Amino acid sequence: MRKRATFAVFAAATALAGFAAPAADAEVTEGDVVISDVAFDGGKNIVVDVYDKTITVSGTFTHPSGIQDADFVLWRGPDGANPYETYDDRIVSNEYYVHADCVASSATTSTCSQTFTFEPDWTLTNADAGTWKVSVQGVANDDSWTHLASYTTTRLQRHSKLTANASPEPIAKGASLTVSGKLTRANWDTLDYRGYGSQQVKLQFRKAGTSTYTTVKTVNTSSTGDLKTTVTASEDGYWRWNFAGTSTTPAVKATGDFVDVQ
Template sequence: MRKRAIVATATAAALSAALAVAALAAPAAGADQDDSPSTFDLFEVNHDWQDSTVGVEAAKKRLIPISATISDPSGVKSAKFQLLNSNTTDKVITAGAHCHKITEITSWCEALLLADPKVNLHSNALAGLWYLDVIAVDGEDNVTRSEGLQTASFGMIKRQTYMSQTDATPEPVTKGKNLTVKAQLTGASWATNTNVPLVGHQMELQYRKGTSGAFVTLKKIKTDRNGWVTTTVKATADGAYRYVFTGTRLTQPAASFTDYVDVK
């Protein structure tokens, strides 16, 4: 078995962009050897949901589906998918792929990669950008790695977040009087396998008049040391209040259930 050159080109649909990968010269070989490296195309991560972003809870395993089309002049014998963390070189999520032959030289390969806070996501520092690598073995046992794809992300693996029910008091309220509106934001801690308060995160207090129509943002407030956000607003008309967290590079967005307030 000999290792092959990096794939010449790859198109990663799940990355929302075409990835140009520089070709390296293949090692010299005899006329009876297959010198052409495998090529990779039509990547799909997490079925392209949420722009290839995956939220992982504090203590639950999460399966991440990944697929690609692989071609080689001598056919595709096997393949393996890897996700590599952008912050450290020693954190890898890997799984062997099941390959389904399309033609004699092309196969569609798929795998389920397991993200587990108790095994390979044991630190919150692992949230964020991950890279995709594919290793293909052709019909002559030559190996090609799609190392060029490591220059771009497959997407994000983020900590799952949660919002409590929004609570507006007093209810009912007299028109023109103050309403106190509060909610709590928590997020998955992969380090402790529990949900913990998210401190200092900006929240949007939103209001919708009546029972239908669009919400409008009234204020932006940061959570306190216990993850709570509290503010006051003037009661003007019957309507619903909610808090919205737009998320960060490391945490998923979340929205609370609304609290409908009668104004007398």
């Protein structure tokens, strides 16, 4: 995996603070820094297109002496005595080697944040899409600290697109209507969009004058991400495809295509 920097479980921060890095699979507390409300990009999955994307992660940190710093790291690999020494899958923030942005709301509590930049043309490959563990560390003003190696998880996903086209238009009532489309997603290896094959996608219909779509049938995409099926035209309305998403690819709905039934 291509990365800008090598990260060794908070080594830089812990060395500066004068203590050893904790084992990665342990929820270590020294000094009782309380960590809460950690969220990436406002609590959403991290969805990256074929160009760079920067998101913010933040959390709340509390200690009687106040908070001086925090760190957030994305990682994946086996739990164990010290898994960070045995794999290379880790993503550190842009501010990892400097102080996080910590804003005090009281003498004991701060909201700390860092940014992460995901770069498909350099740091990401398709293999990076999926679920990542979130490691969080908070450092108090008295140099005590808490490290939670697996505070939560987040998903790093390849941006998806979905189209829909119903024809012919207009169409006689009772005639056969063909609805086609294509499901594609960002390819971080080639920096373009490629079809997402063998995926179940729902064909949905919304009657003109209403606001709710109803699922008519489920169709699998071809190896190139193409969709095609036929239905009987019965009334005016909108046809669309609806993809529920996977761990590597976000859900997406096509824009409804209106068909006039005469």
